[in-house]
């Protein structure tokens with residue numbers, strides 16, 4: 001009798017455990033690019049519960065609330081953009097968030113902060129939201145500001161209280177202010193990030209001071225591009241030693257080089273999401289600038305800019321070989337660059353650096369997660385379910401990212417139809 005009771009109890013508890021474990025979402029027959037390495041795991045089942053990957057297996061078993069058959073398709077972790085300038089209005093912000101989503105980008109690091117972004121994060125990153133996760137900074141520090149110790153402390157304190165992720169520096173008045181700000185950041189455990197810092201005098205902050213500061217990332221290849229070989233080598237080893245991350249922002253340099261004619265610029269990826277008025281304003285500005293400069297000077301400028309871009313490609317190759325972490329960071333902050341689309345554009349530019357597709361994709365996935373110590377960035381049991389669905393293998397061809405089949409993020413699955421609807425909604429809004 002006792003044995004029977006134990007047996008029944010066991011059966012019942014197993015039933016309840018397995019029922020409680022029933023996944024919310026199951027994706028079967030899928031090829032997984034986990035981003036733990038550059039291999040593909042074929043014909044797998046991925047089970048998700050409460051936004052977490054609970055099982056990966058080569059056999060499909062059990063049921064789920066929603067199951068999709070992804071035969072012939074691939075999944076890889078969703079993408080991130082580590083250098084974003086948010087717009088000034090909420091209406092534009094919503095468009096930017098959606099433009100990122102339709103390109104598979106679910107994480108954004110703001111590199112031009114404002115205090116009101118804090119309330120935007122509360123609104124857009126609510127518990128059940130599918131909008132990209134925002135990583136924030138307060139308004140950037142620049143050399144024009146003359147801050148007292150007390151002012152700097154209340155600035156850092158206010159950032160900490162709002163749970164902002166970093167303090168951005170464009171430049172800083174003088175070295176002693178840099179040291180003071182850095183020591184406050186150390187007390188409050190707040191990271192610095194931004195430009196390789198220059199002073200109001202035009203000089204750089206002392207190299208020793210910079211590399212022993214709370215800096216966690218340098219933007220635009222500052223401190224490297226345009227420097228001599230010896231300085232580049234020395235700083236690359238310092239970056240590696242101090243685990244400082246580099247955000248190359250090649251798209252910004254490429255578009256800014258003036259290499260494209262206005263006709264080519266009109267056809268850049270994502271330009272359908274720019275209103276006619278905005279586009280004409282951009283074109284007019286470009287034409288005026290080039291006219292004022294004169295044909296010869298303009299052509300010369302493009303040649304020089306492209307030469308500088310080539311040097312940047314070589315530096316990125318060296319950084320990669322030295323094992324310095326890098327983040328995907330287009331800096332789509334000026335004209336002819338569109339949120340989300342610029343993430344894919346940046347990947348194409350990175351192809352000029354001899355990085356493999358795997359190394360490029362790491363910049364937008366694993367490296368971002370590592371930078372913020374987050375539980376995503378790879379596809380593994382126990383990680384957040386945060387991935388994109390593709391109909392080709394991006395390790396072989398990055399172009400497949402341009403034809404997104406779905407996004408799974410924060411317990412939402414946005415399939416191709418949902419993404420298309422979102423796309424059409426944005427088109428309607430911008431063309432109004």
Ligand SMILES: [Zn+2]
Pocket residue numbers: 083084085111112331333
């Ligand atoms: Zn920027």
